[in-house]
Amino acid sequence: MAERHYRLSEAQVNELIAAYTETTDGPTRTRLLAVRLYGSGYPVTEISEITRCSRTSLMEWCQKYLAQGPSSLVDHRMGGNSRKLTAAQVADLKERLQQYSPQAVFGSATATAEGRFWTVEDLQRAIQHWYGVYYQSRTSCLSLFARCGFSYQRPARVFKSRRAADVAAFEETVEKNS
Numbered sequence: 001m002a003e004r005h006y007r008l009s010e011a012q013v014n015e016l017i018a019a020y021t022e023t024t025d026g027p028t029r030t031r032l033l034a035v036r037l038y039g040s041g042y043p044v045t046e047i048s049e050i051t052r053c054s055r056t057s058l059m060e061w062c063q064k065y066l067a068q069g070p071s072s073l074v075d076h077r078m079g080g081n082s083r084k085l086t087a088a089q090v091a092d093l094k095e096r097l098q099q100y101s102p103q104a105v106f107g108s109a110t111a112t113a114e115g116r117f118w119t120v121e122d123l124q125r126a127i128q129h130w131y132g133v134y135y136q137s138r139t140s141c142l143s144l145f146a147r148c149g150f151s152y153q154r155p156a157r158v159f160k161s162r163r164a165a166d167v168a169a170f171e172e173t174v175e176k177n178s
Helices: 010-022 026-039 044-051 055-068 087-099 102-106 120-131 138-147 164-177
Strands: none
Touching (some): 087 120, 120 138
């Protein structure tokens, strides 16, 4: 096994410990800890187990630390989701969903045969039609439904293999035997 050349001085270790205790941000603390452990000679497998980071990420963090110091390990991700509709558009969508049925918007080309109730597929089409935005994720559409005051309802099970003539014949038989 090759000898590791990445070693931190005592001053660097103390600098990482100080930065670790000063921050309350979890991802930043993880990075600071991982770099300190690696620079102190811990094996990569142990560091990965402790911090749940990949070897690639660990090496990137170490390079960043050496080049720019502990401030380079701060987590700059914004968090949250990237909402594609503004608050005003969501309010408008809520009004439209309550005012119109999918059949009123799309005619007979709705996701359900009757077109009375909004489905995820119909919502995706409506948003694209009204606002020019496409949501690929079903989860995002379900979250939009919730923000618009709609609840999720599972459709009744329908046997698609049943033929109307067979059902009518069965019902007729049941009536005769009653």
